[in-house]
Amino acid sequence: MAMLCSNVLGDLYGASMDRPRLATALDRLRTQTGARSVTIHWFNRTPDRLRHRWLATCSATPAPAGELSLLDDLNPRTIVAVNPVHDGVYMLEDDNCPDALQGQFHQWQARLREQGLGQFLGARIAMGALGEAGLAVHAGVGTPLAAHCRQALIDLMPHVREALRLMIETDRRANENAMLRQVMDRIQFALAICDDAGRVQIANPAAQSLLEGLVVRVPGTADTEWRLIEGLRPLLLSGSPHAMRWRNGDREVLLHAVALPRFALERYAIAGERSAFALALADAGGPPPPSPADLRAFFALTPSEADLLARLCGGDDVATFAQARGVSIHTARTQLKQVMAKTRASRQADLIRLALASPSHLFGRSN
Numbered sequence: 001m002a003m004l005c006s007n008v009l010g011d012l013y014g015a016s017m018d019r020p021r022l023a024t025a026l027d028r029l030r031t032q033t034g035a036r037s038v039t040i041h042w043f044n045r046t047p048d049r050l051r052h053r054w055l056a057t058c059s060a061t062p063a064p065a066g067e068l069s070l071l072d073d074l075n076p077r078t079i080v081a082v083n084p085v086h087d088g089v090y091m092l093e094d095d096n097c098p099d100a101l102q103g104q105f106h107q108w109q110a111r112l113r114e115q116g117l118g119q120f121l122g123a124r125i126a127m128g129a130l131g132e133a134g135l136a137v138h139a140g141v142g143t144p145l146a147a148h149c150r151q152a153l154i155d156l157m158p159h160v161r162e163a164l165r166l167m168i169e170t171d172r173r174a175n176e177n178a179m180l181r182q183v184m185d186r187i188q189f190a191l192a193i194c195d196d197a198g199r200v201q202i203a204n205p206a207a208q209s210l211l212e213g214l215v216v217r218v219p220g221t222a223d224t225e226w227r228l229i230e231g232l233r234p235l236l237l238s239g240s241p242h243a244m245r246w247r248n249g250d251r252e253v254l255l256h257a258v259a260l261p262r263f264a265l266e267r268y269a270i271a272g273e274r275s276a277f278a279l280a281l282a283d284a285g286g287p288p289p290p291s292p293a294d295l296r297a298f299f300a301l302t303p304s305e306a307d308l309l310a311r312l313c314g315g316d317d318v319a320t321f322a323q324a325r326g327v328s329i330h331t332a333r334t335q336l337k338q339v340m341a342k343t344r345a346s347r348q349a350d351l352i353r354l355a356l357a358s359p360s361h362l363f364g365r366s367n
Helices: 002-014 020-033 063-069 099-113 149-186 205-211 230-236 262-267 292-299 303-313 318-325 329-343 348-357
Strands: 037-045 050-057 090-092 117-126 132-140 190-195 200-203 215-217 226-228 243-248 251-259 276-283
Touching: 002 020, 002 149, 020 037, 020 050, 020 132, 020 149, 037 149, 090 149, 099 117, 117 149, 132 149, 190 205, 200 205, 200 226, 205 276, 226 230, 230 243, 230 251, 230 276, 292 303, 292 329, 303 318, 303 329, 303 348, 318 329, 329 348
Parallel strands: none
Antiparallel strands: 037 050, 037 132, 090 117, 117 132, 190 200, 190 276, 215 226, 243 251, 251 276
16 A cells, blocks of 8 residues: 555645646556556436546546546446445446346447457445545556556545545635635625735725725736735724725725634635735715616616616606606606505605615626
């Protein structure tokens, strides 16, 4: 085990943070077992078969062979009859398949021989609720696997299970981070994350607009690295007020900073041991009112009713709306009553508060 796996294990576990190392680990195992191809698998168990959720190959696996491995409905090696539930490491060899499946196995072997793959040895281990991990080794046609290959797979499979768990968790967190970044980018509220030196780590488009004039480029770094101007740094000092109003040209910006706990730093991949802060920004002039299109979709209004409500949210009154639309004040008031009926608002102030509080415009009109 030590001779075979010492250099395999480092790359296998390291693949959770550096995925190319997985192919390196499989290449090392391929060399040390005399194999032509080594593949690692993640399965879900169904009533009839093991079904792939994920597959990775060594660098020498022929591409068509890798694609064949994902054809679960054609691959007899995934049938439950040859993959019983097992607490430990379960080994699978084609020679041990039931007589009733011999024809399917021979056809499958013939397809793989076309790709230069011969003798097969597989190992499988359960991962609890995550499913099952598998490792498949193929020799070249006419070339046997190394004598120690079977024992090597048995010894290696507990490590394959743990390494695969780490990779799954890393991927889950990466996907979660990517989704959170997408939400930040799509949301219309200005949000940024910076470290305690004021260096901006993340800023969504809404924040980037408000940060213009409030950040400077970090000397000696790429043009993409910016930090808050000195006047805003008190926002990030322990014990100081975490809210500030700042005049930026003809615009006043409201800022509020909140320290992020350590788990949040890990979630957003803030490097190093620095503290970090979430920074919320707003234009003191107020955000633009919800668009008529958003209000129309959210409250099931007509185009004219949605325009009326948008204008009320923007500070206009009914008379201004009537004049802009070229309708009588009576018609405008009738439309207002219809809007209030549809939204179940009893007063105009309640109607405006409801429209401004609705999430209809939170992600912008593109949604």
